[in-house]
Amino acid sequence: MQMPTPAASSHLARVFAQYPLEVASAAGVWLTNSRGERVLDLYGGHAVAALGYDHPGFTAALTRQAHSCQFQSNAVAMAVRERAAARLVSFAQLPLPSVFLVNSGAEANENALRIALRTTGRAHVAAIEGAFHGRTAAAGAVTFGAREKWYGFPRTPFDVSFIPRGAAAEVIAAQVTERTAAVIVEPVQGLAGAIDLGAPFLSALRQRCDAVGACLIFDEVQSGMGRTGAPFAANLYGVTPDLLSIAKALGNGFPCAALMLSAPLAASLRPESLGTTFGGGPLACAAIEAVIEALESERLLEQVRHIGAYIRAQCLVGPVIAQQGAGLLVGLRTRRPAKEVQAELLECGILAGTASDAHIVRLLPPYILQEEHVDMLRDALAELPP
Ligand SMILES: Cc1ncc(COP(=O)(O)O)c(C=O)c1O
Numbered sequence: 001m002q003m004p005t006p007a008a009s010s011h012l013a014r015v016f017a018q019y020p021l022e023v024a025s026a027a028g029v030w031l032t033n034s035r036g037e038r039v040l041d042l043y044g045g046h047a048v049a050a051l052g053y054d055h056p057g058f059t060a061a062l063t064r065q066a067h068s069c070q071f072q073s074n075a076v077a078m079a080v081r082e083r084a085a086a087r088l089v090s091f092a093q094l095p096l097p098s099v100f101l102v103n104s105g106a107e108a109n110e111n112a113l114r115i116a117l118r119t120t121g122r123a124h125v126a127a128i129e130g131a132f133h134g135r136t137a138a139a140g141a142v143t144f145g146a147r148e149k150w151y152g153f154p155r156t157p158f159d160v161s162f163i164p165r166g167a168a169a170e171v172i173a174a175q176v177t178e179r180t181a182a183v184i185v186e187p188v189q190g191l192a193g194a195i196d197l198g199a200p201f202l203s204a205l206r207q208r209c210d211a212v213g214a215c216l217i218f219d220e221v222q223s224g225m226g227r228t229g230a231p232f233a234a235n236l237y238g239v240t241p242d243l244l245s246i247a248k249a250l251g252n253g254f255p256c257a258a259l260m261l262s263a264p265l266a267a268s269l270r271p272e273s274l275g276t277t278f279g280g281g282p283l284a285c286a287a288i289e290a291v292i293e294a295l296e297s298e299r300l301l302e303q304v305r306h307i308g309a310y311i312r313a314q315c316l317v318g319p320v321i322a323q324q325g326a327g328l329l330v331g332l333r334t335r336r337p338a339k340e341v342q343a344e345l346l347e348c349g350i351l352a353g354t355a356s357d358a359h360i361v362r363l364l365p366p367y368i369l370q371e372e373h374v375d376m377l378r379d380a381l382a383e384l385p386p
Contacts, residue, residue, distance in 0.1 A: 019346065019351070020343075020346065021033055021039065021346065021351065022034040023039075024036075026041070026049075026053035026054065027052075027053050027054045028052045028053060028054070028366075028368065029041055029052050029053075029365065029366050029368060029369055029370075029373055030053075031053075031351065037349065038349060039346070039349050039350065039351050040349060040350045040351065040373055040376060040377075041053075041351050041365065041366065042350060042351060042352045042353075042363045042364070042365040042369075042373075042377065043351050043352055043353040043362075043363070043364055043365070044364045044365055044366050045253065046222075046248065046353070046364065047190065047222050047227060047248045047249060047329070047364035048248045048249060048251075048252065048253050049249075049252060049253055049366050050225060050226065050227070050248075050249035050252055050291065050295070050300070050366060050367050051252045051291060051294050051300075051366060051367065051368065052366035052367075052368045053366075055252065055290075055294060055368075057290055057293060057294050058252055058287070058290045058291065058294060060290075061286045061287070061289065061290035061293075062254065062283060062286055062287060062290070064286070065080065065282055065283050065285075065286035066283060068282075069282055070282065070283055071281050071282060071283070072281075072282060073277055073281075074275075074276070074279070074280050078282055078285070080282050080285045080286055080289065081101070081280050081282065081285045083285070083289055084101070084280075084284075084285035084286075084288040084289050085099040085101070087288065087289055087292045087293075088246075088258060088260070088288060088292065089260070091231055091292045091295070091296070092231050092232060092234075092235075092244075092260060093231055093235060094231075094232065094234055094235065094240055094244070094260070095240055095262065095263070096240070096241075096243075096244055096260035096261060096262055097261075097262075097263055097266065098260065098261040098262075098263070098265075098266030098269075099258050099259070099260055099261075100258065100259040100261065100274055100279070101256065101257075101258050101276070101279045101280030101284065101285070102256075102257045102258065102259065102276050102279040102280075103255055103256060103257055103276065103278050103279050103284075104134070104247055104255065104257050105133075105134050105139075105219070105221035105222075105245060105247035105248065105257055106133070106134025106135055106136040106139040106140075107134075107136065107257060107276070107279075108221065108245035108246065108247060108257040108258060108259045109133045109134050109136075109138065109139040109142075109184065109217070109219055109221070109245050110134070110136050110137070110138045110139050111259050111274055112182075112184070112217045112219075112243040112245050112259055113125060113138045113139070113142070113158075113181075113182060113184065113217070114138070114274070115215070115243060115261070115265055115268070115269075115274075116181045116182035116214075116215035116217065116242075116243065117158060117181045117182070118268075118273075119215070119265060119268050120181040120182075120213065120214065120215065121181075122178075122179050122180060122181040122214075123158045123159055123179070123181065124158060124159040124160070124161070124177075124179045124180045124181060125141075125142055125158055125159070125160055125180070125181055125182050125183070125184060126160075126161050126162070126163055126175050126176050126180055126182070126183045126184075126214075127142035127143075127144065127160060127161075127162055127163070127183070127184050127185070128144070128162065128163050128164075128165055128184075128185050128186070128189070128197070129144050129162045129163065129164050129165055130144050130165060130189050130192035130195065130356070131143060131144045131162070131184070131185070131186055131189060131192070131219075132144070132186070132189070132190065132191040132192065132356075133184060133186075133219050133221075134221075135150075137153050137156075137157055138156075138157055138158070140153070141153075141156035141157060141158065141160050142160055142184050144162055144192075145356075158181070161175050163175050163176075163183075165189075165195065165197060165201070166197070166198075166201050167201070169204050169207075169208070172204055172205060172208045173208055176205075176208045176209065176212060176214055177212055178212050178213070180209075180212060180214040181214060181215065182209075182214055182215040182216070182217050182243075183205050183208075183209055183214060183215075183216055183217065184217040184219060185197065185202070185205060185216075185217070185218060185219065186218075186219045186220070186221075186222065186223060187202055187218055187220065187223055187232075187233035187234065187236075187237060187239075188222075188223040188228060188233050188325060188326050188329050190221075190222035190223065190329065190355075190362075190364075191222075191355060191356050192355060192356055192357065193324070193331045193355035193356065193357035193360035193362065194324050194325030194326075194329050194330055194331030194355070194360065194362055195324060195325075195331070196324060196325060196326050198237070199237040199238065199239065202237050202239040203237075203238075203239050205239075206239050206240075206241075209242075215241075215242040215243060215265070216239075216241040216242050216243075217241055217242065217243045217244070217245070218232070218233070218234055218241035218243070218244045218245070219245050220232050220233060220234070220244055220245060220246055221245055221246065221247040221248055221257070222248055222329065222364075223326070223329055224244070224246045224248075224249070224250070225246060225248070225249035225250050225291070225295070226249065226295050226300060226301045226304055226327075226367060227249060227304065227326075227327055227328055227329050227364070227367075228304070228326040228327035228328075228329060229301055229302075229304040229305035229308060229326070229327035229328075230301065230327075231301070232244065232246075233326065236326065242261070242262045242264075242265055243259060243260070243261055243262070243265065244259070244260040245257070245258070245259050245260075246258045246259075246260065249291065250287075250288055250291065251284055251287040251288060251291065252287060252290075252291050253287075254283060254284055254287035255284070256279075256281075256284035256285075256287060256288060257279075258288075295367070298368075300367040300368070301367075303367055303368065303369075304327045304328050304367050305327060307328065307365075307367075307369050307370070307371070307374065308326070308327040308328050308330065310371055310374050311323075311328075311330055311363065311374050311377075312330075314374055314375070314377075314378040315332060315374070315377060315378050315381060317378055317381045317382045318381035318382050318383065318384040318385075318386055319334045319335050319336050319341050319381065319384055319385065319386050320332045320333065320334055320361075320381055321333050321334065321335050324360075328363070328364065328365055328367060328369070329362075329364060330362065330363040330364075331355060331357075331360040331361070331362055331363075332352075332360065332361040332362075332363065333359055333360060334359050334360070334361055335359075335386060336359075336385070336386075337358055337359065338354045338355070338357075338358060338359055338360050338361045339354055339358070341361050341381075341384065342354050342361055344384050345361075345377075345380055345381075345384075348380040348383075350376065350377055350380055
């Protein structure tokens, strides 16, 4: 496959390392590049394209809403906004009855942290080693390694400490104390390399938060909306947070995010406690409704569980020596640097991602992926040098 050379004349800020691929169009699980060649998308735009591309129900819902009313803010009531929130609460099957609609994962986390800090009146947040929570001041403060790499603000807005993954109860207790407002955790860490933190660790965090009166925040921006094969990793592990942030697959590419709140935290909110112009816009809400409709009517969570297990059964070949993750948040551990394997797969017409662990190829495919597509991946991996 021929790769495009980046245009020297681009006016876009040069802040992204781009794959050598220019996408011209997409349908189902397939991208078409600017030369008309097809690429199998096992990365889904960083876990966003859950329904794949040009999904008929999704495209029709957005088109209908664009014709009917493309925008009104939260200052006026809209039925589509009420429906989207109700649908999300019923999809989640968690005791989190209230939804604040925002625009991005970082914004959802920023507001989750604000609520925890404000309701507890405390000034310390514990996060987990390896975590990624976004690029804004509060979300970046709880992102592991951000201060050394890109944070840029002179100080964090609150005290932060990082708990080692899988730490014992005593270690958690030393870090989560009566001065802790919140513990924020990705139940399955995404950027770190699809690292499943598991029920015992998540339950230990829940117990310690309960003991000291801190809020537990699940960042399910990447692991949520069915990616693990359950509505949320919270369902998978039977651990309920006080606040849960969602983005990525929520809008299948239409930018939107949500923060789900427990009843007591929701009761602490007053008009103007939080705010947004674009959050909960009608196009975003139509997208959310259409995504949940497709997940439920097409039984896509079953498909996630089935194809996730099929990848695990088939893809321990070539340079892949182990696998980790949950559902379709998959980390393939490679003997050679993952970037080499990623580049070789792209040469074979398969797009995969990497992670902050240099030996993890990360797969975040659309939930409509079929066995035949996994067979293509397996056959391509089997041909690569080990
Ligand atoms: C777990 C997690 N939290 C938060 C974010 C930030 O989301 P956004 O880029 O929408 O601000 C990401 C993005 O990759 C993520 O993976």
